[in-house]
Amino acid sequence: METVSLKILIIGDSGTGKSSLLLRFVNDTFDPEQSATIGVDFKVKSMAIAGKRLKLSIWDTAGQERFRTLTPSYYRGAQGVILVYDVTERDTFNSLEMWLTELDTYATKKDLVKMLVGNKIDKSGRDVERQEGMQFARRNSMLFIESSAKTRDGVQEAFEELVHKILQTPGLYTTDSAQPSEGFGLSDTNNQTTEGCWCSLT
Numbered sequence: 001m002e003t004v005s006l007k008i009l010i011i012g013d014s015g016t017g018k019s020s021l022l023l024r025f026v027n028d029t030f031d032p033e034q035s036a037t038i039g040v041d042f043k044v045k046s047m048a049i050a051g052k053r054l055k056l057s058i059w060d061t062a063g064q065e066r067f068r069t070l071t072p073s074y075y076r077g078a079q080g081v082i083l084v085y086d087v088t089e090r091d092t093f094n095s096l097e098m099w100l101t102e103l104d105t106y107a108t109k110k111d112l113v114k115m116l117v118g119n120k121i122d123k124s125g126r127d128v129e130r131q132e133g134m135q136f137a138r139r140n141s142m143l144f145i146e147s148s149a150k151t152r153d154g155v156q157e158a159f160e161e162l163v164h165k166i167l168q169t170p171g172l173y174t175t176d177s178a179q180p181s182e183g184f185g186l187s188d189t190n191n192q193t194t195e196g197c198w199c200s201l202t
Helices: 018-027 065-070 090-094 096-106 130-139 155-167
Strands: 003-012 040-049 052-061 080-086 113-119 143-146
Touching (some): 003 018, 018 052, 018 113, 052 155, 080 090, 080 096, 080 155, 090 096, 113 130, 113 155, 130 143
Parallel strands (some): 003 080
Antiparallel strands (some): 040 052
16 A cells, blocks of 8 residues: 655644644544644654555644744645634634735645634634635635534544545645555545535635
């Protein structure tokens, strides 16, 4: 089985739950006292989808302004990006345009796949409606899903749909049959959630 190495970024404002999403996906854990990322965190997860062995290098970047000088080099070579906002904090949704501008400025693969994630749907006091997220994703040719790192809702689906779309994009990734797989395998069950959608421009 061929091995595909992918670089995925998680970006968005501080406090949107980026690190919690990463920990839920990689380790299936949730820490309600999760501290803010300082600089950049990095985790690796191996999985199998569509007959390919995947090694995902997932970079969790700090959302605070004072760490932004660290960010540009981490965009380099990324095939996918997960852009996160907090559905209970409209300011984090309003910042999405800024994050997309930064992505367009520093990303070296212009056809990289983008996933918009509205996180923290388990919390009360929603400030951004699902339809708003879907419309933003559609305008910007992004995948879209809502999630909760606390309850697991949408987390696995967000990463899996992003990877599926990367694999469907010719020339976006390369294989390395000599590279060993690490970690544990995750079989593709082809039961994608109906909440995940590829929102393309019409």
